[in-house]
Amino acid sequence: MDTVAALDVGGTTIKAALLDTRLGVLAERQVPTARGADGTALAEQVTALVRELGGTTSVRAAGVVVPGIVDEQARVARFSANLDWRDVPFGELLEARLGLPVAFGHDVSAGGLAEFRVGAGQGCVDAAFVAVGTGIAAALLLDGRIRRAHGLAGEIGHIDVGHRARCGCGAVGCLEAIASASAIARNYAERAGRDVDGAQPVLELARDGDALAAAVVSEAVDGLVHGLRTLVTLLGPEAVVLGGGLFAAGEFVVAPVRERLAASLTFQRMPDLRVAKLGPEAGRLGAGLLALDLLGQRL
Amino acid sequence: MDTVAALDVGGTTIKAALLDTRLGVLAERQVPTARGADGTALAEQVTALVRELGGTTSVRAAGVVVPGIVDEQARVARFSANLDWRDVPFGELLEARLGLPVAFGHDVSAGGLAEFRVGAGQGCVDAAFVAVGTGIAAALLLDGRIRRAHGLAGEIGHIDVGHRARCGCGAVGCLEAIASASAIARNYAERAGRDVDGAQPVLELARDGDALAAAVVSEAVDGLVHGLRTLVTLLGPEAVVLGGGLFAAGEFVVAPVRERLAASLTFQRMPDLRVAKLGPEAGRLGAGLLALDLLGQRL
Known part of the structure; x- marks a missing residue:
């Protein structure tokens, strides 16, 4: 049976899967990321992981995605704060060890690829996938x-959305410094004088009527609206797919974003705002799509 | 001899030329734009103009560009404030009268095409052309x-660059409301209590040490820097070509834009800032390129 290996490599965890050529998950593993500034430790870990996952199937290619600035054509990670990498030619490093074709990409970009091909953005020609997590980044279609x-x-x-906090x-003024999950948790903790475990508890407090939490979430929404308005004005997308834990809260967050965005536009086309469908699997599925594309088996 | 007709249609004036297949200008005309909400008056005017310009040459195609929101694929002007048009299928209207292949495009986009192919942006793969005139718009490569x-x-x-004036x-907060040529003239006139004829006199006053003019120009520069920083962060261009009369002032304006932009970036790549080479001819040359592309004679 023909398979591909798909790996979403984060700063702390690797989410790996063996996929069939229809993206079906045949096996999966989650392991701590091997660290090292030159990328060889990770290349060896990934090689072992792919062999273990592959089992008796015929693994035809591997797709690996990482955070940071990744040149997919050159297969080089130019910079990754989470992995402590600068100019690591990871595609080459891994291919030499694995003896298989390797696609190397960016996690959010791959997540967008998955959402556009098999998720909430299907059928779009001009669109964006905005992933709100610890940081905020977008894939632009x-x-x-x-x-x-590159x-x-x-x-x-x-991008500067007009607040005074440092990123x-x-x-x-960066969007990330007011609307990322970590910014929401930090902003609430600072004002409430007590720590919270991420943005989820803040969203729940806001939903339950806590005024301080509601204010922090509202500021995050304003930042997102400013950022989306800029995106819409500059690129004219027909749809924006919103990903990350913040939007798991659904309409509680998406409805005010939609209302305030619509109110902020003058001549621009209001994009269709859609919540991402693939959740935390998007990056790994995107890695699988990159591997399949390499084999010319585009879904 | 094979030729194409190239027309840059503005709200008040048409700049038309007959070009050879190497973009050489064989003849040119400048005439007032025929008005009409359905586009037929302009289609008839352009038809007569092309026949007149064509003379004894063999005109093979026409390229026409207009301001507004233009769907080049559908050859429809969705909206043009300057021409008072909504959903005018100008490509079809003109082709039916002219009996020649017609390319229909957007003026700034065509200007960018010309700068990227034969002007200051030659050789770029990811770049932007920002045209600062009565309004401000960009062509994105x-x-x-x-x-x-579309x-x-x-x-x-x-895009909102963080000031309080209405556009x-x-x-x-729109960039156009602080940094366009008309905004510079208006802002100076309001504060100085006397009218000026466009942005040029304000630039000259600023260069001669007039504090009020220098403040107005400095605010325009700040707006441009904010807008360019957003563009760079979102699209990562290797170069930005700056067009329009404002940049005819050369380093007097470009140097502070470059300095302040570089100072505003953290991890982003600083793009190469280049002054446009083709001046007010860019739109017409771009129209000619669109016509030549239609014939498959890509320069």
Whole structure:
């Protein structure tokens, strides 16, 4: 049986799966990420993982995605803060060990690919996938393909949406510094004087009528609306797929984003706002799609 | 001799030319634009103009560009404030009268096409052309082609750059409302209490040390920097070609834009900022390129 290996490599965890050529999951593993600035430790770990997952099937290719700035054509991670990488030619490193064709990509971009091909963005030609998690990034679909500018496109988390807080990147006003899951948790904790475990408890408090939590969520919504308005004005997408845990809260978050975005537009086309369908599997499925594309078996 | 007709149609003036297949200008005319909400008056005017310009040459195709929201594939102007058009299928209207293949496009997009192919943006794969005139709009080059989202992409003049003035579109904070040539003239006139004829005199006053003019220009530069930072963060262009009369002032305007943009970036790649080469001819040359492309004679 022909299969591909699909791996979504995060700073702490690898989500790996063996997929059939219809993206069906045949086996999966979740393991801690092997660290190392030159990428060889990870290449060896991934090689062992793919052999173990492959079992008796005929693994034809592997797709690996990571966070950061990834040049998919060159198969080089230019920069990844989470992996502590600079200019790591991971595609080559892995292919040399694995002896299989390797596709190497960016996690959010791959998540967008999966949402556009088999998720909430199916059928779109001009669209965006905005992933709100620890950080915020986007995959941009134009004329039916994801456009990456060698990994430099899509950093919507770092556009200035007009607030005064400083972002981890060093700039003031970044979307990520007010609307990411970590920003929501941090902003609530600072004002309430007590720690919370991520954005979920803040969303629940807001839903239950906690004024402080509601204010923090409302500011996050305003930031997202500012960012989406900019995206819409510059790129004219027909749809925006919203991913990440924040939107698991569904209409409680999406409805105010939709209302305020519509109110902020003048001549622009209001995009169809859709909640992502593939959840945390999107990156791994996208990695599988990259591997299948490499084999010319485009779904 | 094979030729194409190239027409840049503005709200008040048509700039028309007869071009050889190497974009050489064989004849040119500038005439007032025939008005009419259904586009037939303009189609008849353009037909007569093309026949007159064509003379004894063999005109093989025509390229026409207009301002507004233009769906180049459908050859329909969805909206053009300057021409008072809504959903005018101008490509079809003109082709029926002219009996020649007609390419129909957007003026700034065509200007970008010309700058990317034969002007300041030659050799770029991911780039932008930002035209600062009465309004501000951009042509976006990604993966070697201009991406238009059916005419909806590129409205950089209407992204919110964080000031309090209201734009003609109805929104507050638009780039166009602080950095367009008309905004510079208006902002200076309001504060100085006397009218000026466009942005040029304000630039000259600023260069001569007039504090009020310098403040107005500096605010325009800040707006442009904010807009360019957003463009760079979202699309990662290798170069940005700056067009329009504002940049005819050269380094007096470009140097502060470059300095402040570089200072505003954290992890992003600083794009190469280049002043457009083709000046007010860019739109007409782009119209000619669209016509030649239609004939498969891509330069």
